[in-house]
Amino acid sequence: xxxxxxxxxxxxLGASFALLLAGCSGGGSDTIKVGEFASLTGKEATxxxxxxxxxxxxxxxxxxxxxxxxxxxxxxxxxNQTKPGETANAVNKLIAKDGVVALLGEVASGRSLEAAPIxxxxxxxxxxxxxxxxxxxxxxxxxxxxxxxxxxxxxVMANFATNTLKxxxxxxxxxxxxxxSKGLAKYFKERFAANQGTxxxxxxxxxxxxxxxxxxxxxxxxxxxxxxVPGYYTDVALICIQAKQLGLNVPxxxxxxxxxQTLLEIGKEAVEGHYFSTHYAADAAGDKVTAFVxxxxxxxxxxxxxxxxxxxxxxxxxxxxxIKRAAAAEPAKIRDALAATTAFDAVTGQIxxxxxxxxVKSAVILQVKNGAFKYVxxxxx
Ligand code: PHE
Numbered sequence: 001x002x003x004x005x006x007x008x009x010x011x012x013l014g015a016s017f018a019l020l021l022a023g024c025s026g027g028g029s030d031t032i033k034v035g036e037f038a039s040l041t042g043k044e045a046t047x048x049x050x051x052x053x054x055x056x057x058x059x060x061x062x063x064x065x066x067x068x069x070x071x072x073x074x075x076x077x078x079x080n081q082t083k084p085g086e087t088a089n090a091v092n093k094l095i096a097k098d099g100v101v102a103l104l105g106e107v108a109s110g111r112s113l114e115a116a117p118i119x120x121x122x123x124x125x126x127x128x129x130x131x132x133x134x135x136x137x138x139x140x141x142x143x144x145x146x147x148x149x150x151x152x153x154x155x156v157m158a159n160f161a162t163n164t165l166k167x168x169x170x171x172x173x174x175x176x177x178x179x180x181s182k183g184l185a186k187y188f189k190e191r192f193a194a195n196q197g198t199x200x201x202x203x204x205x206x207x208x209x210x211x212x213x214x215x216x217x218x219x220x221x222x223x224x225x226x227x228x229v230p231g232y233y234t235d236v237a238l239i240c241i242q243a244k245q246l247g248l249n250v251p252x253x254x255x256x257x258x259x260x261q262t263l264l265e266i267g268k269e270a271v272e273g274h275y276f277s278t279h280y281a282a283d284a285a286g287d288k289v290t291a292f293v294x295x296x297x298x299x300x301x302x303x304x305x306x307x308x309x310x311x312x313x314x315x316x317x318x319x320x321x322x323i324k325r326a327a328a329a330e331p332a333k334i335r336d337a338l339a340a341t342t343a344f345d346a347v348t349g350q351i352x353x354x355x356x357x358x359x360v361k362s363a364v365i366l367q368v369k370n371g372a373f374k375y376v377x378x379x380x381x
Contacts, residue, residue: 031074032067032329034059034319035094037105037115042082043208043234046260047107047308051129052077054312055104057299062316068323076100080111087114095122101329102127104315107308108232109133109180116143125335127319129311130279132256133183137357142331144338144357146314146346147279148381150180153255154187156277156363156379157228162195164377165251165275167225171201173215173239175231178207184230184255192228200224207235212242220248232257237266244270251275259307264371271368279307280348281364281375292347307348314346 036055038048059075067073076098078090087106094100095118103119103126106112112131119126120140128136128145132153137143161167170192175181189199201222203215216239219227227243229236229252236258243252251274258276282293282304292313296305305313319334321344326333344351351359365376 031072032069032323033074033076033098033100034316035091035098035100035103035105036075036077037080037087037090037094037103037111038077039082039106039108039111040077040079044082044108044232046233046262046306047130048079048082050260050306050308051105051107051312051315053300053303054296054305054309054314055129055316057296058313058316058320060299061295062320068320069327069329071329073320080106084110084114087111088118091115091118095119095124100124101331102319102323102334104129104312104319106131107311108178109136109183110178112136112145113139113179116140119143123335124331125319125322125338127315127338129315130256130308131180133179134356134358135179135183141339141357142335144318144353146318146348146351146359147311148361148363149358150184150255151187152381153277153363154184154189154230155191156365157253157255158188158191158195158197159379160275160277160365161192161226161228161253162197165226165253167197167251169198169200169222169224171203171219171222171224171227172199173203173205173212173219173227173229173231175207175235176204178232180255180257181207181230181232185228188228188230205231205235205239207232209235210238212239213246216243216246216248219243220246224250226251226253229254230257233260233263234266237263237271240267240274241270256307259366259373261306264368264373267368268371272371273368275365275367275376277363277365277379279361279363280310281366281373282306282310284364284375284378288345288347310347314348314351318344318346318351 080086107130109131116139174185253275256278322338326337366373
């Protein structure tokens, strides 16, 4: 599914689809074309919708301020429907047919890992807003991200379990279908062991499962002080509900994959009190955060931007900064400029690109309280 956008500042997201259906393309060589691939529909639709809205807002702001190098930026968006295989199709099309000079995407690590080899081979810079699995950028020197990586996130949550929750015995419940989940479980485990903690149970599920009671019963029997669930929100919400039904009354905690309003809508009181790490808190202090939250709310009907929205916005401005410093809309020059970024002031914090093209930056921990996400603490790298 294609959504084409060219500086239509006043239109809501649904209207961009309508424009496409009406056959409006808005292309032309007088623009700088940037591709975006996202899960706008399907199981992880809130990931793609949020990152897309953040990205769109950034493009609108850049174009309203005159664009780049005397041209407008054109965002060409493809929906991979959260389906394996669709990201490769989307990326091939954006590069071969649309001739984009750079690509923005994806949130989920598994889908970024599908896109990265294609971008690397085609020598088109790819910037993932939110994929935290280390392998994503290890694919090659054209692949970047504006978020931290899971060895850091796993360490943050292991230290949180040890120091804040005072947990000595933890169970881990991993989604074996997800590169993200498997990686985060591994890094958590390494640090928790280094903290002298004991992993009393390790159970698996498959993303999309509906019944987790067998594994949760085994977890309960191991009597942990807490359960680390490095999953995505749709599964996590059901896991929290079933854990509560089984009387597993210890803190559940996870990583950024928990972050979605849908977690609260499905999980309701079953997710209350639980914790996760993520990239930014909409209720934290800071001028850049405040301005972004206000602009996003104004643009998207009062909606509070989540981490994916903030990272989508940051990925677009990070690219724009690279194009400006490259002084040319050419993929190789943009790559070099992006790699040379030493300090970029983003909504989600100061970004320094390290030699692996990963952003070095802080994480925040949020808790579900009274049906909302509440800021708990910031953890520096
Ligand atoms: N970090 C997750 C991944 O790599 C994706 C994610 C990012 C989910 C931010 C929610 C918020 O798969």
